[in-house]
Amino acid sequence: MFSSLFQQLKSEESIGKKLEVLFYDRSFRKLMVQLVFSCLMIVFFFYLISRALGLELGFGHLGSRAGFGISHAFLIEYTSNDSRWQAYFVGIINTIRVSFIGILLATILGVLMGLARLSKNFLISRISAGYVEFIRNTPLLIQIIFWQLVLLQLPKISEALTFGGFSVWSNRGILLPFINSVENGSLWFLILLVSLIVTLFIRSYLNKYREENVNFFSPNFISLGFFLIITLISYFLLGKNLYADVPSLEVNQYGTYIQSGGFLLSPEFSAILFALVLYTGTFITEIVRGSIQSLPKGQTEAAQALGLSSYQRITLIILPQALRSIIPPLTNQYLNLTKNSSLSVAIAYPDVFMVSRTIMNNAGHALPMLFLILLTFLGLSLFISMFMNFLNRRVTRIGA
């Protein structure tokens, strides 16, 4: 690499000339700059390490008894006698739960509002514009607290709104009717999942097959039929284990109200979910609007000329093309939503950050805990980006 440089150095006589050659040699200078820079960085790094050594380090304390309760344990059983690791995992699951539902709802809301923004109907497009301008420009934290305050304004449990016995709305939360399973339920869901994956494979295979044999049955119908048959057969074989879980409100002999059944949206969970969905929805609205507007106008006109209905125009022509430029910024919004879910610490919804904060308060070890949070969120972000990249590849491949 430096052979020509050495030859040049040998040919020069005086030391000053040699230095000059060294100074003006590009690759040598590059190397020197990098060396100096890395030395500085290493010094800085060691400074940080030496400072960090004075702090409490290590994750050993996470193995001991947690000693605090968590109000929303989901999928994992948790009592205050479990370890702090267990508490942390409950927190992670809560974060994933609120982010997942939030991402789904925010996408639906954003796409609808984005389409509404471009609607020819004046009123509808104004509603969408107003929604974006008002919600996007206020801090998310204020919105979260606002929704919590609003939900706590709901009537007391003794005066709960029941909507004819279908659901119970009180300041303890919203109980929605839900479908629940008795036993073998998780097995049935597992079968559903497996058959869904198999169905998708069958569908893509049939789609390929159809390209060669045009007069073949619609792959969508065949795969849907396959999925439904498997679902129904396994449902009856496993002994009809589903029932409609309608919430109920009763008074026991001591005069206390007991709500049971249904799917409970607690005030904290609903507040964080509403705020996240509404807030992220505005950004998705803008993304969808921008992408659709950037499509050439000829696409809409051609679709109209072909006589497609407005629904067909949107689902078959506009959205598939817009998706290509929607997905990359959408990924960013999904990541933001996941990170923003940590704001639930303000209203005590026990997500991963709230749990870590409790652990930090109880046991110190702030630096390792923050490092763990960083790793957790990096992991979640990586997972979301991987999934969205996969989706993006599919979408762009269909177009090509």
Add this chain to the structure above:
Amino acid sequence: MTQVINWVKENLLATKVDVFLTIFGAYFIYFIFSMFFTFVFTSDWTLIEVNRKILLVGLFPEEDLWRVWSIFFLFSILLSSTISLVYGFQIRTSIFYVSMLLIPFLIFTTTNMLFHVMLLIFLSLLSYISIFYIKKTSFKFILSRIIIVSWVIFIPFLFLVLVLAGGPKVTLWGGFFVNLILAVIAILAGFPLGVVFALGRASSYKTVKLVSVVFIETFRGAPLIAWLFFAWFVLPNFLPDLFSLSDINLVIRAMIVLSLFSSAYVAEVVRGGLQSIPKGQKEAATALGLNTYLELIFITLPQAIRIVIPAIVSTFIAIFKDTSLVFILGITDLLRIGRLIPEQQQEFYGKSIEVLLIVALLFWVVSIILSQISRSIEKRLNVSQ
């Protein structure tokens, strides 16, 4: 009249679906507005009148308020001259800014404040218009240099005004003032830092690139609230012991972390701008005999930043809104004070939603003005391209 009917036919009742949507939309608007206005007109707003000063500046001593005002004067003069220099005088947008600023002004006005706000509007209009009517380009060039330098020395100046000659302690800072000052510092410090990291990430030096990537991705990887907790619990241990900085105030620590956080986001935005510059620009600069640094400073960077200004302003809006997160650290910012008033003043017990709406309104006004600025810059960019 026929025009109106035609407009209604075309925009509201074009198809059957449209008729349904119009009815639905009208009901929805009626529902929201009736709820909102019933709330606004039935609730008692005296708590805002009583707590004006606390909401705006917290426990900042009355006799030191001139410090705050002088900072605002300087800031608004600088801002309006920059706007005037960069994108000229537009009556429609100016009317928009003034009318938006009037909303909180109507709520928070007192005689003392009336005087100061009038002075502020007068000064900024003066600088705006005087710079707009300078036609000579050489003056404009010198002026732009002066403005850039003043932005650079703004942060030290701000601290000097606030702290020097017996200023109040940092613990007495509060209210909306803290949010604004946190945002301004995070933006002013975060922007140059972000440009540096963006250049570092685009650099051909592998070590520089590695360090920049690690910095950017670490700060973007965790939520801001985690970094604020870092500032709260851990950061003092990493600061050097000079000037007994280790017991530095929480507000200052939040400033440091917010600046670093915003710089990571700005870096990503600027990187996008750098990538969008066509290669021919660089080659042309090399052909003209500019070396790498001159080419970067005079050719690539100005163009890249110009393209991404709207995105940078969006980042700034996000950072401004995120300053409300210091609430969780217990800093007495606007949101914290808004939460404390109904808890601590007995006569206003349980009026949380009212205060929260006012707090949201203040944030909303500033953000909507910023987003309007970003939008008109974007429009101008689209026109000039």
